[in-house]
Amino acid sequence: LSAPRVVVMAAAREELGAGRRRRLPAARALQLAGEVLAVAAGLKPALLYDCGAGGLAELRRYVDRLREAGLAPGRLHLLGMEGSALLLHPGLARRRLEAALRAHPAPFMDVSAGRQRPALCGPAEAEAIRGHLAALLAHLGATEATATGPVSSSEVDPAGWNLCTVVGVLLGYPAAYAFAAEEGTQNCLALTPLRVFTVQASCPRIRDGLRVQIYSFSIPESLCAELEEPLGAWRDGLKEAFSAQSDFVDLRISSEVVSLPAVAL
Template identity: 45%
Template structure:
């Protein structure tokens, strides 16, 4: 049977440290499908994530609301994590921001700020823990783009023992956080080897086929001028009048038939989670084919 994805139109070791927890204050309940005062969401971002002369002004209103919407999507389990890339805020500032969002009633679920090297992710410990258990149990399709090979190839997690051990350690670390039942916002820091970050980010962000490569490389030469199918998942956050990009990832077009099962499972899980909530509407998933002269991971 031909997968419907084929019919889409063309368009080493780490050391945990600095684990910090915060007790929740009183949280106002929010009616699903509604939103707190939008000015409060904007103020929370500008107050917590900006510094110096920019405090109080900071990021544009739309950027602040998009970030709040992405955090809500993580809290509701629509995706395991988000990679914060809106500014230079560190883990402490992000934790304060999440506490401010909880304080105005945007969400009540527990969230965690995971600092990986110089990057920060906002994630649900329970959701990511379950996701990593599935990754370890059922395996995950990895796309090897090491530049010593002419074309991208599929591989399995067990073929990358160092990466597999890191995934297991991250899962154990996050399961340990779940025992802190009363803690609403937490943060911790890990320092994995740099070469693992690309694959680790892809796994934590819930991509169905993350890229990986051998140590010491960041430029995927075998993806240059290779047709890539880019998948984008969008949804509407109607109370804020915004359309949010929930996912954006690519897979090599030549591997699409082999990845159709993983892509079908990813879409089925996303649609089921979307139907189970009422804050976001109008989920749409589209794809287009792009070809780039250089791809840096």
């Protein structure tokens, strides 16, 4: 085993999944490490990790192990939000929030179950979401101002927020889904043609031949024309960031249209 791969596997085995019956499978451990490197390299603003009972402390120990081995350098921030943890590239995450706040039309897609078909959020819905994003941006700014080490952490109370939308923006998606909170997680995407975008790259830094999925998100095909500008900006920004880093090679951006009997958000 190559040295980075040994470190990655040991860190996942020893730090993640405490109290669970099964540790992370090897393929998932390699993928997670690749995603951490993608965040650190500025290829995406954040990754979402279901940390279970371990909370932020578990993910913090794991990230520290990678950093001790020389992987994932630079400033990182761990954000706890209603039982989940996000690992953020602080500067990129703030810029992503700022871009979403400035964008017109707002890149939020209303897929509430009561709708016949997806549509961009109306002015009132978009303004409410902007309020949530502005609150999160203020939280991250205050946290960054008082951060003392290379890895900081904080928790935010997302009461009243549409987490699907906020997390979608943080993860760097060019457009994020939104739905009426009173409808739970139900949506109108069943059997709707969705264009699924996938981004992969090779990460020889961890292991030769390792392909890491950096992005995977969908946009209703019927909204792609209206969202052409944010999609183009996302694609251009990703290519620019890719050319500025050295951990990944062979960037592939692909898309396909699918229709599914049910879509979970």
